[in-house]
Amino acid sequence: MAARGARPAAGDAGRRARNGRSAQDAARYTAAFRKGLNETGYVEGRNVTVEYQWLEGQYDRLPSLIDQLVRRRVAVIATPALTAGAQAAKAATTTIPIVFGVAEDPVQLGLVASLARPGGNATGINIFTSEVVAKRLGLLHDLVPKAVRVAVLINPANAPVAETMLREVPEAARAIGLQI
Secondary structure (H helix, E strand, O other): OOOOOOOOOEEOHHHHHHHHOOOOOOHHHHHHHHHHHHHOOOOEOOOEOEEOOOOOOOHHHHHHHHHHHHHOOOOOEEEOOOHHHHHHHHHHOOOOOEEEEEOOOOOOOOOOOOOOOOOOOEEEEEOOHHHHHHHHHHHHHHHOOOOOEOOOOOOOOOHHHHHHHHHHHHHHHHHOOOEO
């Protein structure tokens, strides 16, 4: 985001790239984002400019989209819920602030130096997917203790999440004696 007198435009790559959504699919998230801006004193068109561009499921467009933002020297790049967006932004700039939301460990992803002291130009949140997956399977096992096999449905069109689930679910299942 860019406040009046700061850089000319704000890049919100996360809203553009959130799971490859279209503008219609992300209307709820866009409204929440605007509400959050307003609550912190930023009003679109008055003291901040936010650009919304949508991948429409075309993840191959992500690197060029991030490169455009960097060339235009936006004030900040936000990539909530898109690991590939955070990684593309981190690879493209060491100076523009990046705010990310990822499901994996941002240290292992190379986004930050450590959780306590991120350093560099990137900061954000992560959901620690492996812990969440293990907890969900544990709860399922508690609810249906006689179950031995569990089916997990994964959306292959959402590659980042699908890859994480394919990696994390079998490991978590083995730990409690379930077959996937």
